[in-house]
Amino acid sequence: MAFSFDTRPKVTVFVTQTGESFPCATSESLLQGMLKLGRKGIPVGCVNGGCGVCKVRILEGEVKALGPVSRAHVSVEEEAQGCTLACRVAPLTAVRLEVTGKFEKPFSKGFAATANRVSTGV
Numbered sequence: 001m002a003f004s005f006d007t008r009p010k011v012t013v014f015v016t017q018t019g020e021s022f023p024c025a026t027s028e029s030l031l032q033g034m035l036k037l038g039r040k041g042i043p044v045g046c047v048n049g050g051c052g053v054c055k056v057r058i059l060e061g062e063v064k065a066l067g068p069v070s071r072a073h074v075s076v077e078e079e080a081q082g083c084t085l086a087c088r089v090a091p092l093t094a095v096r097l098e099v100t101g102k103f104e105k106p107f108s109k110g111f112a113a114t115a116n117r118v119s120t121g122v
């Protein structure tokens with residue numbers, strides 16, 4: 001009997017900010033799929049739905065929830081816009097996403113345009 005190695009169906013996940021993509025099984029979270037390959041792109045925190053740093057917006061494709069997405073991190077409005085937590089959803093189809101979590105802040109220091117955008121969101 002042949003030993004099969006990770007033959008699960010996979011789809012491509014594309015991270016808009018970094019231009020990176022990685023294959024992710026449809027049975028694992030977007031974040032787990034990325035971590036398994038040692039990739040970066042989506043910020044990694046608790047990997048358990050609790051910290052919100054892995055927040056992303058799904059721009060294209062479909063995902064399914066693997067567990068509850070905390071309202072503390074994703075509001076109803078944000079969810080309606082496609083926001084979710086990458087550690088809480090698995091891809092159903094190829095997905096294109098953008099990172100919207102806290103990761104943005106350290107990288108946006110010194111960019112006036114970003115500062116403006118942040119101030120209008122409150």
Ligand code: FES
Nearest residue numbers: 046047051052087
């Ligand atoms: S890594 Fe903490 S909520 Fe996803």
